[in-house]
Amino acid sequence: MPQAVTTAATNVTQTGRKRWTGRAVVVWSVVAAVGLALASVAYLWAERLTTERLRVSGAQRLEVYAGSLENLLGKYDFLPGTLELSDDVIDLLQKPEDGALQRAVNEHLERLNGLAGSTSIYVSDLRGITLAASNWREPNSFVGDNVAFRPYVRDALRGRPAGFYGVGTTFLEPGYFFAHGIYRNGRMLGVATVKVNIERLEKTWIQGTDKVLLSDEHGVIFLTSVPAWKYTTLRPLSADVRRELAATRQYYSHALTPLDIRYEPTRDDGVQFVTIRAAAAGSGADTSRRMLSQRLSLAPRHWQFIYLSDLSPARSNAQTAFLLACLLQGFLIVLYLYMRQRRRSLRLKLKAKEDLQHAYDNLELMVAERTYNLKQMTRSLSDEIAVRQWAEDKLRETQNELVQAGKMAVLGQMSAGITHELNQPLTALRTMSDNAAVLLDRGRIDDAKANLGIISQLVGQMGTITGQLKAFSRKSTGNMAPVAIQPAVANALFLVERRLEQERVGFRLNVHHQDACALCEGNRLEQVLVNLFNNALDAMAGMDNRQLTVSIDRQGSRVLICVADTGPGIPDDVRARLFEPFFTTKEQGAGLGLGLAISERIVVEFGGILRADQAPGGGAQFTIDLPISEQGAVHG
Structure with a gap:
């Protein structure tokens, strides 16, 4: 009889274990399925988010390229x-x-x-x-x-x-x-x-794996960042169009062969993808590349800008999000098992907790006594802190005034270029206004109105120039905020653009990190960049090869802005004293030697470093090393 009871109990236990094992298999299967679904959602979300960022960046670049083209053509429209x-x-x-x-x-x-x-x-x-x-x-x-x-x-x-x-x-x-x-x-x-x-605009369109092209109303590509695509077509040309182009000899002897491109249907959010064979891009490999396509029409010329963004970052981010989702779910499962085991061990620690509470009560009395002593010491230090704070405020005020004086000195050095930049539209204004008077005397009212419209555009251009100078010359607030690096470089370049044209200096912008933002103060950062640009242009005076290169990169938690020139470089004995106040290698009267000293002080206040090195291809290279900001730039 006892043996029969033991056998029955054993059977019940084994049956219970089988039921628990069966439920565990079902539960964990459901958990795995849900986890895989969540990881797939993370993959799609990351891909769509990165694609949207590429779309926004491409749209901004299209606006910049279109503005540059319109500005170039607008200068000659009245001639x-x-x-x-x-x-x-x-x-x-x-x-x-x-x-x-x-x-x-x-x-x-x-x-x-x-x-x-x-x-x-x-x-x-x-x-x-x-x-x-x-x-x-x-x-x-x-x-x-x-x-x-x-x-x-x-x-x-x-x-x-x-x-x-x-x-x-x-x-x-x-x-x-x-x-x-x-x-x-x-x-x-x-x-x-x-x-x-207008072919020189193509040199500014090279942006890594992204592609830029400009086509006419027939789909003929006549400007592009890919030389192999020039004078190809976005679609096959009809016989009537080919006869028209042959009659006008618009593209003369070019064959105008179609580009090997396949368009996908436009999504509900307006995003369109295209697939281009790599062999068409000049790689020689029989593979295809899927890219994000964005268009911007230029009226009334019936031209169309197209920006093709490489989708490799979107795929990479999506795969990373999928793996992170899987790892996070695995971590949560391990955490759940750990907490389950931990609850069992907490019961054994209740007694130790009671003893610890008793010791803590005694410790509070000791802390209260120590706190009273510290308060007494704090009162004696308050007066000394107040005096030191006053001295620091006066020092900061003096430094800000020195920075502002350095900014005004830079504007003074650029006064000749600024005057020329304003004299050119002023001369055109005088010519067009005299012309308008002649047209009114002759009764040509429509032509006079057209001249007045051009005069209005020129006044707007002058307002843009003076507005940029006003923004540069205003006093800095000293408040640190996230600042987008690429717009700051563009604003600084605006102030030396005329000098670049006069001295025939080539300019190249290498952007390795599109959305780089630094924690600093935008107006002062532009002042540092203008000082470095002017020093580079001074150093390249008299050189056969004059090239100014600006690179924007990111290394870990730092943003690097490199300004390189093709001048004679920096000797070792000069580099040791380069950032000393009033030290300069320029001729007497050409500078006070405060530009680099002020620039280094500004960068140090940002928590960064200003370094001077020899450029890889010869010349000098100055690197601004700033802390990165992950919050995004604040636009005002």
Whole structure:
């Protein structure tokens, strides 16, 4: 009988264990399924979030590129119309056989072309025959060419000022053409044309694996950061379009082959993806690359900017989020098992806790006595702290005034470039206002209104310049906040842009971390960058190769801004004293030697370091090492 009871109890225990094991298998299976689903959600969320960041960054770059292009073209839009103010041009159109008059107009156009910085300027009669050109001295001069087949000439002859991008048929040099009719007493005598080279914008579009391209209304790519894509098409061209392009010779002898690209349907949130074969991008491998596509239309020219963002970061972040989700769930499971085991051990520690509480009560009495003694010591130190605080406030105020004085000195050094930058639109304003008066006297109200519109645009440009100078010259608040590095570099570059153009200095911006933000004060950071830019330009004076390079990178919890030049470099004996106040290697009267000392002081106040080294390719390199801010820049 006892044996039978024991056997029954054993069977019941084994049955209970089997039931518990079965429930555990079901529970853990459900947990694994839920965990896999959550990890998949994390994957999709991370991919969508990174894609949205790429979209925002690409949209910002498109706006910057479009603004740069419009600014470049806007500088020359009014130039063809001013030629009708020249009596020699009017006389030549009325007396095309006068050789002396033709030479005078040729020389006038040659001088005007040099001052404006355009590619060429030429004047044609009503038949489209070029009577005078700025390149009249060259063997392949435009003089005598018939340009009536060009759309911009036909539009101008119809009384509509025109703009047109095309490849020159004489030198095979691409450019943008501005055309405007030349009138006298309300009668058209001919057409003035200005050609501008916009190819140099491509050099600023190189951004790692991302691609930038600009296409016309037919989908022909004529500007791009990928040389292999130039003069290809976004889609196959119809026979009518090809006949039209052949008639106008817009792209002359280029084949205009379609780019190997496949478009995916646009998502509900407006995001579109495209797939481009790597072989089409020049890699030679038979693979495809999926990229984020964003477009920006440029009216009224019917052009379209396209920015293609590499999706590799999105895939990488999504995979990382998936792995982190799996690891987090595994950690939570281990934590649950640990807490379950810990509850069992807590019962054994209750007695020890009671003893510890008794000791704690005694400790409170000791702490109260010690606190009373510390309060007495604190009262005696309060007066000394107040005095030291006053001294520190006075020192900080003096340092801020020195920084402001250094800023004003920088503006003084740049006064010549600023004056030229303002004189140029002022000269155009005077010309256009005089022209408007002439047009009003002649009863050409519409043309006068157009001139007044151009005057308004020029005033807006001058307001932009003075606004940037006002923002740079204002006193810094001294408050630390997250500051976006790339806009700060752009603001500082604005103040030395004229000097870069005058001294023919190349500029390159290498951005290795798009959204880099540093914890500092934006206005003072721009002051440091302007000092470093000016020092670099001074160092490269007289050098054959002048290149200014700015790099933005991130190393751990630090942001690095490197300013490198191609000057003679920094000798070792000079580097040891480079940041000493009043130490300078410039000629007497060219500087006080305070720029680098003030800049180092500002960077140190930000919690950073300013270093001077030899650039890898020769020249000097200054590195601003600042603490990074993960909160994002504060825009004001």
